[in-house]
Amino acid sequence: MTEDMNVQAEVIAIIDDLFMEDVSDMMDEDLFDAGVLDSMAVVELVVALENKFAIKVPVSEMGRDDWNTADKIVEGVKELRNA
């Protein structure tokens, strides 16, 4: 559980660090619609997540349906860590 909490906190911190946006109160919101993410930003985010969590995110999976909310990103990272 603490592990999971960490992933969430880290993801929020990375987004804040990269894009200067605090998403902690909008975990379920579409980050593309909110103007936080675009195609460029999602790639930067992926690279940062890969470095932080020592995972490899398949590029083909970075679609706007799978990685569009902070919650989904947290879930995605957890899945890839357990894979």
Add this chain to the structure above:
Amino acid sequence: MTQWLENLPNWQPYGDPTYFGYLLLGLIPIVIGLLYGRRFQVYEALFSFTFILLMFSGSKWVQFYALIGYIVWQLMLIFGYQHYRKKADQGWVFYSAIFLSILPLILVKIHPVFNHGKMSIIGFLGISYLTFKVVAMLMEMRDDVLKDLRVWPVTRFLLFMPTLSSGPIDRYRRFEADYTTAPERSVYLDYLQSATWNIMLGFFYKFIVAYYINLYLLIPFKHAALSQGGLFNLPTIGVMYAYGFYLFFDFAGYSLFAIAISKFMGINTPINFNKPFLAKNLKEFWNRWHMTLSFWFRDYVFMRFVLMMTRHKVFKNRNVTAGVAYMVNMLLMGFWHGLTWFYILYGFLHALGLIVNDWWLRQKKQKNRARKKAGLEPLPSNWFTNAVAIFITFNFTMFTFLVFSGFLNQLWHH
């Protein structure tokens, strides 16, 4: 075989209302089957084959052989690469496969430049759209998200009749999921309803609006502009708007047909246009205009290029990375349209526009953050600012379509 092919009539996809008559007649068994949750695969294949054959029959028979050769070539590449990918994953093999799959398209694009505009004999209607499908598949195979492909499903995806000639560009995994599970009756009934509506709207767009824009605006404006001559004149502005709207109604109309026929066949082909002239900025425009093409370039060119540059830390500044990636992406799209100065300039202008657009969005974000800190309201965003944004975006895109149309080439060199 050749003589038989030559003697057949030639039916261009969605060319005229009678075409729809035959198409809908041929669709009846498929529709009945799907209403009962069944796909008649053999019938569907025969139906598709017949209409594809008629696209390339008559005087276009050479293209039929070109298509067959092309499909065999791409299948060899896909399954050759799949065989290799099971054992290894070297960059140069992947890049070679990509190069070889684009090679026919490159030859077809280069050929007219050196042969007085004559088309290459290996070209056929739809070659570029097929290339997009294959390249995407190879990339997803490298990512290991596409595996255990079989010849028949891949062929069926590549040769899906409704979208063969000009898209929308579908993705293999999405298409295959639709194909293997016949839609539930309630879903399929919705498909039928939206398909009927799409065909009616498509008729209105293509055979009425686009037709009359061309007849009563575009052609007269062109005549007037050409007779006035010079570098630029007032009727050329008329050509600009008339062509922009003509292009939209013609292509959006075609796309609606392709989507409708897909839906009759139980395939939810993605949409291509979503009110593009209401976009508030250029980035949004590309989420609304020729969407399957723009998303293809976004996913398979832009994002992968950014990823490569970010991983290797090519540029320190992220805005430089984005700018370079926009240039590569849009110039490539320009080249894809054809090797003429106006297509390439069209790509260049859009890249430039996207860079400026990004810069503007950054400025706005920074200003608003500073204002928030200072306890001020964010910059105004209301109906007026939106209207101004739509106006600027609309006129910029219309200007790029004038470039794209090649009319300036005609005006300056006639």
